[in-house]
Amino acid sequence: MFKCSRSCNPVRYQRNNKNLNSIQCCTSKPYQKRNIQVLSRNTKAAFFDRDGVINVDYDYVAKIEELEFVKDVFLALQYVQSKEYDIFIITNQSGVARGFYKETDIQILHTHMDDQFKKKGIEINGYLYCPHHVDATVPEYSKDCNWRKPNPGMIEAIFSLNQYDKNECFLIGDRCSDIMAAKNAGIRGEKFVGGSLLSFVKEKF
Ligand SMILES: [Mg+2]
Numbered sequence: 001m002f003k004c005s006r007s008c009n010p011v012r013y014q015r016n017n018k019n020l021n022s023i024q025c026c027t028s029k030p031y032q033k034r035n036i037q038v039l040s041r042n043t044k045a046a047f048f049d050r051d052g053v054i055n056v057d058y059d060y061v062a063k064i065e066e067l068e069f070v071k072d073v074f075l076a077l078q079y080v081q082s083k084e085y086d087i088f089i090i091t092n093q094s095g096v097a098r099g100f101y102k103e104t105d106i107q108i109l110h111t112h113m114d115d116q117f118k119k120k121g122i123e124i125n126g127y128l129y130c131p132h133h134v135d136a137t138v139p140e141y142s143k144d145c146n147w148r149k150p151n152p153g154m155i156e157a158i159f160s161l162n163q164y165d166k167n168e169c170f171l172i173g174d175r176c177s178d179i180m181a182a183k184n185a186g187i188r189g190e191k192f193v194g195g196s197l198l199s200f201v202k203e204k205f
């Protein structure tokens, strides 16, 4: 019988407090089910609406050619990241329910956006979108969805994964529905009306 010597105890490495989780998207239909990768690092979360905050809102932006980043978006996100926030982009995408584009178009666009962010050293911890609408023209996307802002579903999905301090979390959006979603989730919401996102973030937070 061999006995383990004291020196052979394995060293356990702590992995920098980083958790990779996946959450299930808001669809209830089995063939549409999709997992979203979400990375948690910090105890604070910053939520950004997409159209009108991250990129210029040209109504139903879905193609890479239509993507134009808002002024100072990279500097703003770098700043927020330096303050040790996890960063989430949460976006209503009823263009899918209305038949203007497909979910895969959103995913391609988000991958492209993420490449641009990575080049600037920005880590987005998760991209969440809701493709639903109650008056959908594409029947399988007809749903009064809890993920669609002003409902708090997307924010709550993130909170269910990691223990964030709600008092330290915030959301930036350009519409009342964004601010209501923040309120419904119990966090601070601030309305961005254009200009430099960096100046706005520095002024508010
Ligand atoms: Mg918006």
Ligand SMILES: [Zn+2]
Pocket (backbone or CB within 6 Å): 026, 027, 129, 130, 131, 132, 145, 146, 147, 148
């Ligand atoms: Zn939804």
